[in-house]
Amino acid sequence: AQSVAQPEDQVNVAEGNPLTVKCTYSVSGNPYLFWYVQYPNRGLQFLLKYITGDNLVKGSYGFEAEFNKSQTSFHLKKPSALVSDSALYFCAVRDPPFGGYIPTFGRGTSLIVHP
Amino acid sequence: DTGVSQDPRHKITKRGQNVTFRCDPISEHNRLYWYRQTLGQGPEFLTYFQNEAQLEKSRLLSDRFSAERPKGSFSTLEIQRTEQGDSAMYLCASSLAREGQETQYFGPGTRLLVL
Numbered sequence: 304a305q306s307v308a309q310p311e312d313q314v315n316v317a318e319g320n321p322l323t324v325k326c327t328y329s330v331s332g333n334p335y336l337f338w339y340v341q342y343p344n345r346g347l348q349f350l351l352k353y354i355t356g357d358n359l360v361k362g363s364y365g366f367e368a369e370f371n372k373s374q375t376s377f378h379l380k381k382p383s384a385l386v387s388d389s390a391l392y393f394c395a396v397r398d399p400p401f402g403g404y405i406p407t408f409g410r411g412t413s414l415i416v417h418p
Numbered sequence: 419d420t421g422v423s424q425d426p427r428h429k430i431t432k433r434g435q436n437v438t439f440r441c442d443p444i445s446e447h448n449r450l451y452w453y454r455q456t457l458g459q460g461p462e463f464l465t466y467f468q469n470e471a472q473l474e475k476s477r478l479l480s481d482r483f484s485a486e487r488p489k490g491s492f493s494t495l496e497i498q499r500t501e502q503g504d505s506a507m508y509l510c511a512s513s514l515a516r517e518g519q520e521t522q523y524f525g526p527g528t529r530l531l532v533l
Contacts, residue, residue: 337522339524344527345527346526346527347461348524393460393461395460403474404466404474404520405451405463405474408461410459411459
C-alpha cells in the first residue's frame with residue numbers, strides 16, 4: 304500500500320530565509336511524487352513532480368524538491384521565502400503499478416512566512 | 419480560462435436535502451476525479467472516470483453518493499439525503515492519460531455546508 308507522511312503540521316520561516324517542507328513516503332515499487340499548494344478556499348495548484356531522472360526537481364514559483372530514495376523522502380525547498388508563499392502544502396504519492404492511478408495525499412503542512 | 423471549473427462554489431443545504439455539483443475538466447483531459455477534503459486533511463479520493471466509464475470508487479463513497487460523466491466531458495456528483503457529516507470541500511481534478519506522466523489539475527472546489 305502507498306502512504307505519505309508530512310511530519311510537520313506547521314512550518315514558520317522569516318521572509319528571505321530558506322524554507323523546507325518535509326515529506327516521507329512508503330511504496331512497494333518506484334514512486335511518483337507530487338507537491339501541491341492550496342491557498343484559502345481554493346483548490347490545489349500543482350507545483351512539481353518526480354517521476355524519474357534527476358533527483359532534484361524544479362517547479363513553479365521558485366520551488367524545488369529533492370527525491371531521496373534511501374531516506375524515502377521528497378522534501379520541498381525554496382532558497383528565499385516570500386510572504387506570499389504562506390499557504391497549505393500537500394505532498395502526494397502514487398505507486399504504479401501497485402497503486403493504480405490514484406495518488407494518496409498527506410495531511411498538509413501550513414507554511415507561514417513572517418515579514 | 420482553460421482550467422478545471424466547478425459549480426457552485428458554495429452550497430448551504432438542510433439535512434435530508436439532495437445536492438448536485440458539476441465539474442468541467444480541462445477540455446482534452448480524459449480522466450476526471452472527485453475528492454473530498456475536510457478541515458486539516460488532505461484530499462480523500464472518492465471516484466474517477468476515464469471518458470464515460472466510472473472505473474473506481476472508494477469505500478468512502480456511500481450509497482447516497484452517485485457520480486456521472488455521461489458524455490465523457492463534464493461530470494456531476496450528487497449527494498442524496500445529505501447529512502451533517504457530508505459538510506466538506508468537494509474537489510474535482512482532471513488529467514490526460516499518458517502512461518507515467520499524468521498530473522492531476524484541480525478545480526477551485528465546492529464547499530458544502532449541511533445544517
